[in-house]
Every structure is written in C-alpha cells, then in structure tokens.
Amino acid sequence: MSLQRSYTLIAPFYDAAIDRATRAARQHSLRALPEQPGRVLLAGVGTGLDLPHLPPQHHYVGLDLTHAMLRRALPRAGRADFVPVQGDAQRLPFADHSFDSAVLHLILAVVPQPALCFAEIARVVRPGGQVLVFDKFLRAGQPALLRRLVNPLMRRLATRLDVVFEEVLAAAPDLALEHDQPALAGGWFRLLRLRRL
Numbered sequence: 001m002s003l004q005r006s007y008t009l010i011a012p013f014y015d016a017a018i019d020r021a022t023r024a025a026r027q028h029s030l031r032a033l034p035e036q037p038g039r040v041l042l043a044g045v046g047t048g049l050d051l052p053h054l055p056p057q058h059h060y061v062g063l064d065l066t067h068a069m070l071r072r073a074l075p076r077a078g079r080a081d082f083v084p085v086q087g088d089a090q091r092l093p094f095a096d097h098s099f100d101s102a103v104l105h106l107i108l109a110v111v112p113q114p115a116l117c118f119a120e121i122a123r124v125v126r127p128g129g130q131v132l133v134f135d136k137f138l139r140a141g142q143p144a145l146l147r148r149l150v151n152p153l154m155r156r157l158a159t160r161l162d163v164v165f166e167e168v169l170a171a172a173p174d175l176a177l178e179h180d181q182p183a184l185a186g187g188w189f190r191l192l193r194l195r196r197l
Helices: 003-030 067-077 114-124 145-157 165-170
Strands: 039-043 059-064 081-086 099-105 125-136 175-184 189-196
Touching: 003 099, 003 125, 003 175, 003 189, 039 114, 059 067, 067 081, 099 114, 114 125, 114 165, 114 175, 165 189
Parallel strands: 039 059, 039 099, 059 081, 099 125
Antiparallel strands: 125 189, 175 189
16 A cells, blocks of 8 residues: 555544644653744654644744645644645655744654655754654664564655665765754654754
C-alpha cells in the first residue's frame, strides 16, 4: 500500500491515536521557534495538530502528501497566517533558502527515505535558520529486535521503527545539532533542534 493511500485511510483516526500522547512534546518543541517573524515550513503538517500551538508572528506553509490530512488541518489554522500545500517532503516544491525555520514533527520516521527528506530540508532553510524535529529514532547500534522485526509491516502501513537519527543527519552536513532531548517512551522519541550552517 502506498504511503499516500495509507494516510488517506488513517486520517479520520489519526488525532485519536496521536494527539494526547504527543501534545506536550509538540508544544515544548514549538516554543523554540524564534521571536523574530519569519517564514516557517511545517513539513508533514498532517491534520494540523501543531497549528493551535504556533506563535502568531510567522507565516506558515504546511506541506503534506495527502489531501485528506490537509483538509483536516485547515480548520485548526484559526487566525494563523497558514498556507496548505500538497506535496512530497522528499522532493520539496520550494526554492533554495526559502524558509527561516522548518518544523518536522513525526515525519522523518514516516517517509520512505528520511535522509532524502532531511537533505531537502537543509536545502530550503536559509543559512542561520532553525530546524525543529520531534520523532522516534533508534540510537546508533541499538539492537531493538522487536521494533526491527515488525518494521517491514509497520513501514508499509504508517511509520518506520528503524530510523537512526545520526544516519539521517549525515545526509545533511549543512545542519548542525544544537539540542537533543529525550521526549517519550524512554527516550525513543526525541526533541531535536538544529541550525542551518
């Protein structure tokens, strides 16, 4: 099943499964957005769970692969300066250095090629810009046998369970890690902040 098809089917149930469990971590991550107004990419905006927690001074572009997710995001935008865009986070339809910041919440473990997605983020964020990541990652060398065992099925339905952030980061040498904090599930989920060199 394609990622677009599976997330079209998941869209009606996504919030019930994800919202409450991830809300505090999302809010914590978004507090790191700069005070200076800028252009912010929400890569994998999904149903818009981040939208109610965004500071109002920025212009937001929310990208998602599926129309079903974007349709659910729009009512959450409220008064935010928000533009939805349907597209692939692995092939961003934006010019180089066109954003001041990017937010990647629960997207790197979803896309088939997280390193390609991250390289694209590095391309579209301006030098000096910021990238905020909240997702689940294995640690380098971590066996996690059960996660790896069920990964072939899970990655076809909804999400990957085998992404190692350090491997993803290696594909984007223009992004420097500034902050790394465990968030949920005993540190499986992490809050990361990076700077575009």
